[in-house]
Amino acid sequence: MFSSVLIANRGEIACRVVRTAKRLGLRTIAVYSDADANALHVRLADEAHYIGPAPARESYLVAERLIAVGRKAGAECVHPGYGFLAENAEFAEAVAAAGMTFVGPPPAAIRAMGLKDAAKALMEKAGVPVVPGYHGELQDPRFLKEKAYEIGYPVLIKPVAGGGGKGMRRVDRHADFEEALQGAMREAAAAFGDSRVLIEKYISAPRHVEIQIFADAHGHCIHLNERDCSLQRRHQKVIEEAPAPGMTPAVRGAMGAAAVAAARAVGYVGAGTVEFIAAGAEGLQPDAFWFLEMNTRLQVEHPVTEAVTGIDLVEWQFRIAAGERLPLAQDEVPLVGHAVEARLYAEDPTRGFVPSTGRLVALEFPRGEGLRVDSGVEAGMTVTPYYDPMIAKIVAHGADRTQALDRLAEALERTLIAGPRSNAAFLAALARAPAFRAGDFDTGFIDRHLADLAPAADEPDRAAAAAAVAALVADEQRRLAREAAARGEPAGSPWLATDGFALAGSSAMVLPVLVDGERRIARVAFRADGPVASLDGVVAAEDVRLVVADGVVYALRRGRQTVVQIDESGLDHDHGGGDGVIRAPMHGKLLALLVDKNAAVDKGHRLAVIEAMKMEHTLVAPFSGVVVEISATAGQQVAEGAVLMVLAPTV
């Protein structure tokens, strides 16, 4: 076994590899970019080395830097994780040339499976069923259109260099072919630097079923059962499980044998996944599945296989790379219970799944029987736009599928994320969807049910917002009481007396707030038993979890986040203390400067707009005066407390 490893990756997979490597007694060597200086994988590893700026192209994808770090730190082997350089044959070769062992397959095997057209041709020869279609060299649009007609619609156009579902186009009608082809080629050229495509029959009611294989360097190759990854959005996996619903020993035997044949055909060593598409309408059949591609690396969803087999796949990767033999024969591979994984992302399903970056103000994962959470972040860390915005993989294992799905749904509902939006509620809704639970699904399931799974948030969650307003009021009352105490005064009446919030008398007030960035008017009634907040007549709900940070309240209810803060632009609020120095009240982007130097402004005049947490925050003049200095520029990122301008009072 090795005594040290360079982990050429980041995020959850780097953390995952560190865990097993440490258990095996390896010294763990991490790398990080500017964006990851405080990342979890850096903290978990024994040592970490800087490799460059945040963009992956300038750090995690620069093979020479990684190899230089490996050499300097004396790494014996290099684990590439998934993504980045994991399927890069030149990198694998360079690692070996530098005297280290690549924890992955031989470069020739990576190359053989690297392009889908060549891989399919090879698989046909090896007797592995491939999806009917055209995967030859000719790329003339008219010729390809002819081929599509011969194959019969619907067809799928796929980049030969593809990955991550990019550039694929389904075509249903001959008349639509040219336009789809142009689009696919354009996207392929942009994403992979290679515009070539292949054409496949689009399998109807498709199920994505893949086989985990393992081969050692002594001629043994086995499979570790299947994973069903049919729940997809834009051809990307969302939920994965094992075993596949409806799987039979006959189908598993046939798929397993095909996967092992595929691996043997390219002289495979190590962990790999052979992906198949199956025609799902009649249930899984031994003669109705076809090779899609082989991923020559550890897969994102490998924990599902670990849960049902009890095998640590990363440990096996290290042992095989060190020359050990496979420890099990095919008929000794366990398959216990059912496991399901959900990919938890910082994205907003109610707005077309746009990535939602920013600071994780709070992050709590549930614990419980059968649960495993693989994450690369912690509360306080930031989800940056530079990398995949995955927050965690939530994996649930149970005695059967129902128990596993129940555990998963419950775990997702108990996951607390404040700051970025997440797909937790969407995933929980999927795990609870009756048709999916009945096993009645294919890769089109999410698209067909999207309106139910991710309803557009056209209405604010008023009951959650009201709870947040109550928290803001309580927060402010405590602050005022503290200040009064510091001055040696009695606490007195609440904040009403001290500033301009009280617009509707002393027993109630209206409070301008921003709810998810929208201006709203909340109402707070002061009753004998405390303040009661409401929004549009809706009072606070009981089932809201509140996270308060820097004057912003994150109200979390049923997997949905509602962000509430006082609308400063609606208040005559003093941002500058008494001294006329106007400071940024929070980290954010200075969207606009609304005054010029030497401008005369009245008290309450709008001075600047800051955007933080996707919300605009307007700063107003604390008194009438003249702008004597401007210290920031519009468009700039500003830190909390940064001086924006200075106002001198008019005398």
Ligand code: ADP
């Ligand atoms: P990638 O390299 O992007 O992962 P794949 O070839 O693995 O590309 O396909 C990704 C997904 O697209 C599959 O999981 C499946 O859902 C869908 N898909 C691919 N080929 C077909 C096909 N011939 N018929 C139906 N769906 C397909």
Ligand code: ADP
């Ligand atoms: P898998 O087949 O392993 O589930 P997918 O085909 O769904 O993986 O796509 C995952 C791909 O997305 C990875 O191969 C990688 O290219 C990219 N990716 C996802 N997450 C990350 C990450 N944290 N770092 C780098 N690449 C990532």
Ligand code: MG
């Ligand atoms: Mg694939």
